[in-house]
Amino acid sequence: MKKYILTFLSFVLFSFSTLAREEAVNIYAVPRDMPKREIINEWGQKVKLSSFKGNFVLLMVWSRNCVPCIKELDNINSFVNKIKDDNIKVIMLSPNTEWTTAEEQRNFVTKFKAPDLDLYTDVDGKLAEDLGIFTSPHTVLINTKGQEIGRIRGAAEWDDDKVIKYIRNLKEQHG
DSSP states (O other): OOHHHHHHHHHHHHHHHHHHHHHHEEEEEEEEEEOOOOOEEESSSEEEGGTTTTSSEEEEEEEEOOOHHTTTHHHHHHHHHHHHTTTEEEEEEEEGGGSSOHHHHHHHHTTTTTHHHEEEEEEHHHHHHTTTOOOEEEEEEOTTTSSSEEEESOOOOSSSHHHHHHHHHHHHHOO
16 A cells, blocks of 8 residues: 555656646746846956847856755756857856855855856845846846846756757747
8 A cells, every 4th residue: 555655646746846847947928138237257347147148148046055056056067068069158146145255156166066167146136136036046048139038947957968959949949
C-alpha cells in the first residue's frame, strides 16, 4: 500500500513541477520599454540597460540569500559558456545591499563554480522594484532593441540543450 501511495505522490509532484515550469515562462504579445534606471558593474561604473542594445539580454535577478539562485549558479555559468558566440548577454543582478565589495560578490559566485558570470548590482533594489520583481530567481528577457519581451520566473536548467535551443529560438523570433 505504501508503495502505491509513494508512486501516486511522485506522479502528482512530477506533474505539478512540469506545469510549474511551463507556467513560469511568460512571453508578451507586445514588447515593453525598460526602465532607464542605472545598475553598477563590478568595477563600480554606472550602466544603463540601453547600453546593451544589439545583444539579446537575459537579466537574471538573483540574491545570495536565495537557495534556488545559488544552486543554479554553476548551471548558468555553463550556459554562458555554451552561448558566448550567440550574441546573447547574461547579466547577473543582485541587490547592492547584499555585498560590502565587488570582490566579495566575485568570490561568492566563484565559490559556487560560476567564475565567468558578469556581475552587476541594483542600487537599493530599485530596478527590480521598477520591474515589479520581488522574488528571485527571476529572468527578464530583453530583445536587441532594448525592450522586454518576457520573463521566466524561478530557476531553470540553463545548460540543458532544450533550454539553450529555446533561448536561441526566442532570440531569432524576437530579435
